[in-house]
Amino acid sequence: MTVKELQQQLDLEILAAEKEIEATVINDVYIGDMLSWVIGNAEAESVWITIQTNVNVVAVAVMVGINCIIIAENAHVDPDTLLKAEEEKIPVLRSELTAYQIAKRIDLGN
Amino acid sequence: MIAIQRKYSIERRDFQSAGQVSSSIKKIMKQVGVNPEVIRRVSVASYETEMNIIIHSNGGTMEFSIGSDYIKIIALDRGPGIDDIDLAMKEGYSTATKDVRELGFGAGMGLPNIKRCADDFDIQSEVGKCTRITIGFNL
Numbered sequence: 001m002t003v004k005e006l007q008q009q010l011d012l013e014i015l016a017a018e019k020e021i022e023a024t025v026i027n028d029v030y031i032g033d034m035l036s037w038v039i040g041n042a043e044a045e046s047v048w049i050t051i052q053t054n055v056n057v058v059a060v061a062v063m064v065g066i067n068c069i070i071i072a073e074n075a076h077v078d079p080d081t082l083l084k085a086e087e088e089k090i091p092v093l094r095s096e097l098t099a100y101q102i103a104k105r106i107d108l109g110n
Numbered sequence: 111m112i113a114i115q116r117k118y119s120i121e122r123r124d125f126q127s128a129g130q131v132s133s134s135i136k137k138i139m140k141q142v143g144v145n146p147e148v149i150r151r152v153s154v155a156s157y158e159t160e161m162n163i164i165i166h167s168n169g170g171t172m173e174f175s176i177g178s179d180y181i182k183i184i185a186l187d188r189g190p191g192i193d194d195i196d197l198a199m200k201e202g203y204s205t206a207t208k209d210v211r212e213l214g215f216g217a218g219m220g221l222p223n224i225k226r227c228a229d230d231f232d233i234q235s236e237v238g239k240c241t242r243i244t245i246g247f248n249l
């Protein structure tokens with residue numbers, strides 16, 4: 001499943017790096033808000049669902065190779081975070097749904 | 111033989127820089143064509159090291175070097191040092207304050223993540239003076 005397919009299916013709001021969503025394929029999903037926990041456990045090329053929204057989430061995504069960030073429960077996102085995500089070409093999407101409800105609808109096809 | 115060597119300085123409490131040093135290091139590794147699996151391990155270790163200097167120390171430096179068969183990172187800060195290193199290395203141990211926890215730090219997983227990613231890891235500290243971390247990776 002691509003990020004674009006997920007975006008359309010869940011009607012996710014696109015906050016950054018819209019150009020990348022079509023080519024970005026979801027291979028795994030990780031949910032977490034503690035950065036070092038995500039760093040230690042998320043697989044590369046995952047979608048990361050979080051309510052953590054400061055600029056360091058983009059840095060973490062870059063270091064781990066996470067290729068898309070979904071902000072759950074309509075958490076407010078710092079403008080700095082979006083600028084950095086745009087620069088690093090990491091899509092940031094947002095939903096009013098909870099992390100569970102979002103994850104439940106991601107079909108990895110396995 | 112050392113192919114590339116860089117030294118970066120890191121300011122305390124500079125959260126907005128968001129891993130700038132680690133980003134630079136990652137770019138260099140990509141440019142010289144380091145294997146992606148190694149890039150990920152080095153990136154994780156350097157980011158955790160950089161953020162620890164920002165969060166827990168009075169500032170310091172990180173030195174990165176890459177040779178034909180290894181990568182090395184040396185981090186040296188200006189204190190306050192770590193009193194009990196065994197305790198600091200424990201998963202889940204953290205002295206992070208409420209304000210940094212709100213940013214998502216403070217799981218107490220940073221040092222364990224560094225150790226797990228590294229081929230060689232050494233940490234030494236003098237309370238009131240400095241902490242020095244040396245991290246090595248085989249290529």
Ligand SMILES: Nc1ncnc2c1ncn2[C@@H]1O[C@H](COP(=O)(O)OP(=O)(O)OP(=O)(O)O)[C@@H](O)[C@H]1O
Binds near residue numbers: 037192198
């Ligand atoms: N450079 C440093 N100077 C002084 N103390 C440090 C330094 N690095 C780590 N520490 C101490 O070791 C503890 C554990 O560090 P570790 O990186 O594992 O966890 P953390 O930084 O608290 O949380 P996390 O890395 O999961 O966000 C810190 O809470 C701090 O007390």
Ligand SMILES: [Mg+2]
Binds near residue numbers: 036161162216220221
């Ligand atoms: Mg840490």
